[in-house]
Amino acid sequence: MRILIAEDNEMIRAVLQAALEVWGHELLVCVDGTQAWQAFQGEDAPRLAILDWMMPGIDGPEICRKLRREPRTEAIYIILLTGKDRREDIVAGLGAGANDYVTKPFDHDELRARLQVGVRMVELQNLLANRVRDLEEAMARVKQLSGLLPICSYCKKVRDDKNYWQQVEAYIGRHSEAQFSHSICPDCYETIVKPELKKHQSKAR
Numbered sequence: 314m315r316i317l318i319a320e321d322n323e324m325i326r327a328v329l330q331a332a333l334e335v336w337g338h339e340l341l342v343c344v345d346g347t348q349a350w351q352a353f354q355g356e357d358a359p360r361l362a363i364l365d366w367m368m369p370g371i372d373g374p375e376i377c378r379k380l381r382r383e384p385r386t387e388a389i390y391i392i393l394l395t396g397k398d399r400r401e402d403i404v405a406g407l408g409a410g411a412n413d414y415v416t417k418p419f420d421h422d423e424l425r426a427r428l429q430v431g432v433r434m435v436e437l438q439n440l441l442a443n444r445v446r447d448l449e450e451a452m453a454r455v456k457q458l459s460g461l462l463p464i465c466s467y468c469k470k471v472r473d474d475k476n477y478w479q480q481v482e483a484y485i486g487r488h489s490e491a492q493f494s495h496s497i498c499p500d501c502y503e504t505i506v507k508p509e510l511k512k513h514q515s516k517a518r
Contacts, residue, residue, distance in 0.1 A: 314432050315339045317362040319349035319376075320394065321369055325417070329363065329394075332421055336428070346371030350379065353386055360388070360435045361428075363415075366395035366406065377410035388438055390431040394419065 316338050320326040326342065333340055341359055343349040347370030352358060364373035371379075373393050380386040393406045393414040406414050412434070413427050463472040470480055497506055 314361055314435065315341065315359045316428075317341045317343065317349060317352055317359040317364075319343040319346060319362065319368060319373070320365045321345050321367075322365070325365075325394075332424070333428075336425060338428075345369040346373070346376055350376055353380060353389070358386065358389070360438070361390045361392075361431045363392045363394055363428075364411075366393055366397060374406055374409035374411070377406075381410040390434050392427060392431060 316333060318326065318329050318333070318340055320329060321344055326344070330340055330342055341352055343352055346364075346368040349362070349364065349368075350371050353362075353376075364376055366373040373395070377391055377393070380389055380391070391411045391413075393411040394417060395402070395406065395414060396417045397403070397406075398416045403414055412431065415424050415427055464470070465472075
């Protein structure tokens with residue numbers, strides 16, 4: 314997964330970068346908060362980020378607050394990396410909008426486990442977004458069959474929006490995923506088919 318790292322300490326940044334690359338992630342590395350905020354403005358901004366708490370320009374909690382105010386970025390999964398380990402600091406970081414936190418000096422196994430949670434959350438968000446898009450497309454197809462539908466009183470053909478007349482099954486087939494199999498209803502059998510059969514039987518005699 315593509316992950317943004319924002320850390321102003323060169324040594325910690327190098328350790329983070331080395332670890333995440335070994336774990337197979339693609340990285341966008343930023344050296345301060347301002348650079349990280351600018352990276353989030355791009356159309357292809359990463360959906361998961363590790364942000365240092367204390368950074369030049371914009372600190373981690375402030376970036377969290379700014380991201381949560383934007384509909385386009387509010388779903389980004391954010392892990393705060395911080396030397397603050399007091400309960401009130403952790404609560405403040407999560408209250409600013411972070412999804413998780415890792416304290417410095419970080420344990421590689423703990424960081425990897427928390428990253429895996431973030432990756433699963435982003436994947437679930439993508440899956441949900443795809444399901445919503447599929448539902449919207451299905452609803453759009455259904456709406457194509459709504460409204461007033463001109464139909465001939467005699468032959469029962471319908472008129473489309475280009476003023477062409479066509480059979481009902483052809484029109485519905487073009488505007489939905491419905492498929493038709495033809496049969497004969499009891500009323501038509503009694504009033505149309507049965508008299509026709511009797512007529513042919515009489516002629517045969």
